[in-house]
Amino acid sequence: MDPTYDPQKIESKWQARWAEEKLFESEVDAARKKYYVLEMLPYPSGDIHMGHVRNYTIGDALARYMWMKGFNVIHPIGWDAFGLPAENAAIKNQRHPSEFTFSHIDRMRGQLKRLGVSYDWRREVATCVPEYYRWNQWFFIRMFERGLAYRKKSRVNWCPSCETVLANEQVVNGCCWRHEETPVMERDLEQWFWKTTAYAERLLDDMKELVRWPERVLSMQQNWIGKSVGAEIDFPVNEIGEHLRIFTTRVDTIFGCTAVYLAAEHPLVEKLISFSEDPEKMRRDVEGVKASTARARAEVNFEKMGVDTGYTARNPFNGENVPIWVANFVLMGYGTGAVMAVPAHDERDFEFSVRHGLPVRTVIVPCDGEIPQVLKSAYTETGPNSKLVNSGPYDGLSSEKAIERMTREAEAKGFGKGTVQYRLKDWGISRQRYWGSPIPIIYCDACGIVPVPDKDLPVILPPEVKLTGQGQSPLASVPEFVNTRCPNCHGRARRETDTMDTFVDSSWYFYRYTSPHISTAPIDKDAVKYWFPVDQYIGGIEHAILHLIYMRFFTKVMRDIGLVDFPEPVARLFTQGMVIKDGAKMSKSKGNVVDPTAMFAKYGADTVRLYTLFAAPPSRDFDWSDSGIEGASRFLNRAYRMVAKYSSPPASGPARPTAQNGKSRWDLHQVSAEERRLIRKTHQTLRHVTEDLEGRWHFNTDVAMVMELVNELSDLEDAIEAGKIRPEILRDSLEILVLMISVFVPHTADELWEGLGHAQATLRVPWPDFDPELAAEDELEIPVQVNGKLRGRVRAAVSVDEAELRRLAQADEKVIQFINGRQVVKIIIVPQKLVNIVVK
RNA sequence: GCGAAAGUGGCGGAAUUGGCAGACGCGCCAGACUUAGGAUCUGGUCCCGCAAGGGGUGGGGGUUCGACUCCCCCCUUUCGCACCA
Numbered sequence: 001m002d003p004t005y006d007p008q009k010i011e012s013k014w015q016a017r018w019a020e021e022k023l024f025e026s027e028v029d030a031a032r033k034k035y036y037v038l039e040m041l042p043y044p045s046g047d048i049h050m051g052h053v054r055n056y057t058i059g060d061a062l063a064r065y066m067w068m069k070g071f072n073v074i075h076p077i078g079w080d081a082f083g084l085p086a087e088n089a090a091i092k093n094q095r096h097p098s099e100f101t102f103s104h105i106d107r108m109r110g111q112l113k114r115l116g117v118s119y120d121w122r123r124e125v126a127t128c129v130p131e132y133y134r135w136n137q138w139f140f141i142r143m144f145e146r147g148l149a150y151r152k153k154s155r156v157n158w159c160p161s162c163e164t165v166l167a168n169e170q171v172v173n174g175c176c177w178r179h180e181e182t183p184v185m186e187r188d189l190e191q192w193f194w195k196t197t198a199y200a201e202r203l204l205d206d207m208k209e210l211v212r213w214p215e216r217v218l219s220m221q222q223n224w225i226g227k228s229v230g231a232e233i234d235f236p237v238n239e240i241g242e243h244l245r246i247f248t249t250r251v252d253t254i255f256g257c258t259a260v261y262l263a264a265e266h267p268l269v270e271k272l273i274s275f276s277e278d279p280e281k282m283r284r285d286v287e288g289v290k291a292s293t294a295r296a297r298a299e300v301n302f303e304k305m306g307v308d309t310g311y312t313a314r315n316p317f318n319g320e321n322v323p324i325w326v327a328n329f330v331l332m333g334y335g336t337g338a339v340m341a342v343p344a345h346d347e348r349d350f351e352f353s354v355r356h357g358l359p360v361r362t363v364i365v366p367c368d369g370e371i372p373q374v375l376k377s378a379y380t381e382t383g384p385n386s387k388l389v390n391s392g393p394y395d396g397l398s399s400e401k402a403i404e405r406m407t408r409e410a411e412a413k414g415f416g417k418g419t420v421q422y423r424l425k426d427w428g429i430s431r432q433r434y435w436g437s438p439i440p441i442i443y444c445d446a447c448g449i450v451p452v453p454d455k456d457l458p459v460i461l462p463p464e465v466k467l468t469g470q471g472q473s474p475l476a477s478v479p480e481f482v483n484t485r486c487p488n489c490h491g492r493a494r495r496e497t498d499t500m501d502t503f504v505d506s507s508w509y510f511y512r513y514t515s516p517h518i519s520t521a522p523i524d525k526d527a528v529k530y531w532f533p534v535d536q537y538i539g540g541i542e543h544a545i546l547h548l549i550y551m552r553f554f555t556k557v558m559r560d561i562g563l564v565d566f567p568e569p570v571a572r573l574f575t576q577g578m579v580i581k582d583g584a585k586m587s588k589s590k591g592n593v594v595d596p597t598a599m600f601a602k603y604g605a606d607t608v609r610l611y612t613l614f615a616a617p618p619s620r621d622f623d624w625s626d627s628g629i630e631g632a633s634r635f636l637n638r639a640y641r642m643v644a645k646y647s648s649p650p651a652s653g654p655a656r657p658t659a660q661n662g663k664s665r666w667d668l669h670q671v672s673a674e675e676r677r678l679i680r681k682t683h684q685t686l687r688h689v690t691e692d693l694e695g696r697w698h699f700n701t702d703v704a705m706v707m708e709l710v711n712e713l714s715d716l717e718d719a720i721e722a723g724k725i726r727p728e729i730l731r732d733s734l735e736i737l738v739l740m741i742s743v744f745v746p747h748t749a750d751e752l753w754e755g756l757g758h759a760q761a762t763l764r765v766p767w768p769d770f771d772p773e774l775a776a777e778d779e780l781e782i783p784v785q786v787n788g789k790l791r792g793r794v795r796a797a798v799s800v801d802e803a804e805l806r807r808l809a810q811a812d813e814k815v816i817q818f819i820n821g822r823q824v825v826k827i828i829i830v831p832q833k834l835v836n837i838v839v840k
Numbered sequence: 841g842c843g844a845a846a847g848u849g850g851c852g853g854a855a856u857u858g859g860c861a862g863a864c865g866c867g868c869c870a871g872a873c874u875u876a877g878g879a880u881c882u883g884g885u886c887c888c889g890c891a892a893g894g895g896g897u898g899g900g901g902g903u904u905c906g907a908c909u910c911c912c913c914c915c916u917u918u919c920g921c922a923c924c925a
Contacts, residue, residue, distance in 0.1 A: 215844080215845095216844060216845070216919085216920085219843075219844070219920085220843095220844090220919095220920060220921085223843080223920075223921060224920095224921085226921095226924065228924070228925085230925080246925085247924095247925070248925060249924095249925065250925075261925090304923080328923095329923050329925095330923085330925080331923075331924065331925090333924090334924045334925080335924070335925070339925045340925080341925090342925090346925065347841095347923090348923060348925075349925085421924075421925095422924095423924060541919080541920095544920080545920090614852090614853095614864085614865070615852060615853080615865090615866095616852065616853070617853085620846090620853095621918085622852085623851090623852065625851080625852070625866070627851095627866055627867070628851090628852065628865075628866060630866080630878090631864095631865050631866055632865085634865095634880095635864095635865080637880095638880095688856095691856085692856090696856070698854090698856085700852090700853070700854085700864085700865095701853095701854065701855095701856095701863085701864080703864075703865090704853090704854075704863065704864035704865075705863090705864080706864095707863095707864055707865075708863080708864070711864090781860090782860090783859085783860040785859085785860085785905085785906070787905075787906085788859095788904090788905060788906040788907095789906090790860055793860080825905085826905070827905090828859090828905050828906075830859055830906095833859055833860090834859050834860075834906090836859080836905055836906060837905090838905045838906090
């Protein structure tokens, strides 16, 4: 074989051969155990970046390992192909978004193939084709039928210059992306929502299935769902014969309530204004609060402010009348938009009351505490160790018990109830955009809102649209799209002109991979049954919340529809760290972007892969260094030359002699010292790499271990030349070496494997079993400490007993020096590890 | 402010279960081969010290025969949440 390493030549040779052999294609096979490796699908932005390389290299190592372990592996890829950037580019260049999208896909597909990732390309999916998005529409209709899709007014960003809706990404510093001087306004539009909140409890509950998800992701999701258990209590408003409903998690503190605060947007506020003696003034005051709410929300420490409306509400527990305020820190979007103020036991209320000179009344104290004369800060403890005071019939109850009993009594008397609040909001899926899945809804004057019948799907995105970035939703300006017939009454009707959020596309794409071309249903249930759940999902932490919640939500809906029979789609999740350069995220504006394709051209894909894996453990951020990759390149060259130098067609004799069936081939009594060294190092490396691939995933240490093995081979070269290492033993080590690196640098490995005289790609070769006996040391160097400090070392056989070790340690010259006649108090022996002599 | 993760040589990082701190690599130093070196190979490289020895994993305390690892307090960085009642 070629003695010099030529990665460009090797890589194109093997990529062609793999494709020809259909090496990465797999089919449902009930007789074999499956393994589903999934990486987050890329947005076709034009070129892959180092984050992609890292993501797919990790996934590829796992997929290749699982193939070699005998699993039937599915490893697919696709394109998250709808979305705003293509639409923006289209507006700018007066071209069609699909042009950008498909040319980007072509380019990036080529780059991924150049990286040599083991994808089954037959399963490739692009979300922007009707064959795919028709099923988004199908899901929409299923949601609609189940009451999970509904319309309501919702706020959007509005540019008064374009007279159009802006996506959040199009808002730059509070201004329009195209009119940097124009501040963005807000508008209310009728939009479609999906009831994710109906699944809040299941999304929380089923987290117990996600034992192999990162703690961090689960806690972010938990936080996002934000469940809190409390009570809603009605306070009659004395002056106008209505009541207002507050939400609290601390009903036990209600005897300490000194006011009620409303959000400025609360519907009751309008009524209070209209009944007020001086509506003008009150409206001005409320507008002041409202303005400060909007302004201040953006700031870190904004000032709490509010106005006393002059109205009063009656606390139903004690009949006391308390003032009603409008306050800028009360959120309309959470709970009921009204809260009771208990300054003694809530930090915000305390701060607000102190500022406005309002009373503070203690009603909770520690069980063993006194009622304080003056409170310096709010006492917010709760639970069994706090008790009620100044609370009429509830005095003496623990905070915990009081919540329970008071909630029950509020229910019995009809002025309140226990409730659960979530921070999770329903998912607003409408986008006033062109490049997305049309929402399959028809508006008929006679029949109202009518879903498009399944037989009429897909609702095709019309190709002829003038994208100006101005005016209403782009589809609204296409009469042949908008004007249609009502499926019910066949009268004239109009289509919905909004499209769906692209997160819809990515919520179920990984199901589609298992049967990418089925045209009768979104998924083939049998294929899903075989391949699911996803065994390993790999992607960036930035998707911890939105994508990874929507995906879970979708699966639950699919289960309710009867498409799947499991609650969670992904068994195990791995979030890789970012690739950074010079301590900062790579970005064009900083000019610190490293282009993978340039690196492929300079070093070859395998070197880029190797360096990516070696530079840092995959879970951590990885700081790219140009000299670091040189090291990886050097190593691959060295390893290649080493194996190539000693490659020869295999001698006849048994196949690779690793410990198949638990029996080692090499009789350790019959090998030379040098042979023993090589065999041991080989199997120690194999043990480490194997165990690591099984789940620890510190690939950097695997690469380091393999480097040590190559160093060992290099140290043993004289012995090899001198014939002290038999060819079959050398060959065994080289083969194990090549198989180990094949999951990291597959092209190089296959080339070397061929050089060793094998016809098959390494992917089809069983992963070698390591043999503990071959990996074992037979002599140990045991450190000896005196009072915990290292003072000497003794050599001993592995089988050495404690008594002997004790004797050896105390006989060591250095150790004797340090004991120096002092009294030995005790000797601690950690078998095979260490001796510590404690002296006084 | 709350929550989570992290902090180890000049740098990336290793130490899997409380047991030799700094594996492996980069960089640097010295040398070999060379017309040449940004190729390759050899040796060295935590700090102080000629050495013996001493010190050392953000800082301080503690537990232990023994702590990068466990506990308490503090500092710094990153990420997430941020008036959620």
